[in-house]
Amino acid sequence: MEQQVSIKDITANPGPLGLYGFAMTTILLNIHNAGIYPISVMIMGMGIFYGGLAQFIAGLMEWKKGNQFPAIAFISYGAFWMSLVFIWAGPQMGLPKADPISMGFYLSIWGFFTLMNFIQTLNGNLTGKLLFGSLTLLFLLLAVSNFTGLAWVGTLAGIEGIICGMIAFYEATACMINHKFSKTVLPL
Numbered sequence: 028m029e030q031q032v033s034i035k036d037i038t039a040n041p042g043p044l045g046l047y048g049f050a051m052t053t054i055l056l057n058i059h060n061a062g063i064y065p066i067s068v069m070i071m072g073m074g075i076f077y078g079g080l081a082q083f084i085a086g087l088m089e090w091k092k093g094n095q096f097p098a099i100a101f102i103s104y105g106a107f108w109m110s111l112v113f114i115w116a117g118p119q120m121g122l123p124k125a126d127p128i129s130m131g132f133y134l135s136i137w138g139f140f141t142l143m144n145f146i147q148t149l150n151g152n153l154t155g156k157l158l159f160g161s162l163t164l165l166f167l168l169l170a171v172s173n174f175t176g177l178a179w180v181g182t183l184a185g186i187e188g189i190i191c192g193m194i195a196f197y198e199a200t201a202c203m204i205n206h207k208f209s210k211t212v213l214p215l
Contacts, residue, residue: 036092040206045085045101046199050192052078052108057188060169060181071112078108096147107137131173138166152215154198161191
């Protein structure tokens with residue numbers, strides 16, 4: 028007689044870690060894009076370690092739980108942050124600097140990837156739709172800013188990016204608080 032074994036997953040939800048890594052790094056970068064302060068090692072450090080590594084780890088944890096969408100999203104956007112910092116730092120290592128047109132294409136392909144993710148959120152909660160919708164718009168604005176050189180579009184992208192980051196921050200916080208109180212305190 029064959030016996031069935033059931034294993035209960037008691038590991039923590041990695042979603043808030045990935046969302047906070049995305050949110051905080053996105054907010055800080057877009058404060059720069061809005062023209063408040065220049066790119067510095069602060070943004071680069073956040074990009075590598077919290078936006079990059081922490082999201083990547085959260086993605087691996089989601090993969091282990093069998094959650095395809097958040098696994099792909101967190102691993103991909105973690106890699107985005109690490110690649111962006113590499114693009115900024117590469118010229119310091121003797122690599123050619125990325126010109127605005129190549130950056131426009133880089134941001135466009137990430138925008139297209141994000142649009143595909145947005146489509147997948149259409150059967151999910153409102154917060155996920157707002158997050159991926161605003162992120163798609165952010166990549167579009169950043170690409171247009173690079174392709175055209177219009178500074179005001181970059182500033183607008185910065186403002187929109189802060190909003191996008193705040194949506195992710197809200198979603199992470201809602202996940203944490205709702206779990207802690209075992210009920211919906213902050214709706215998603």
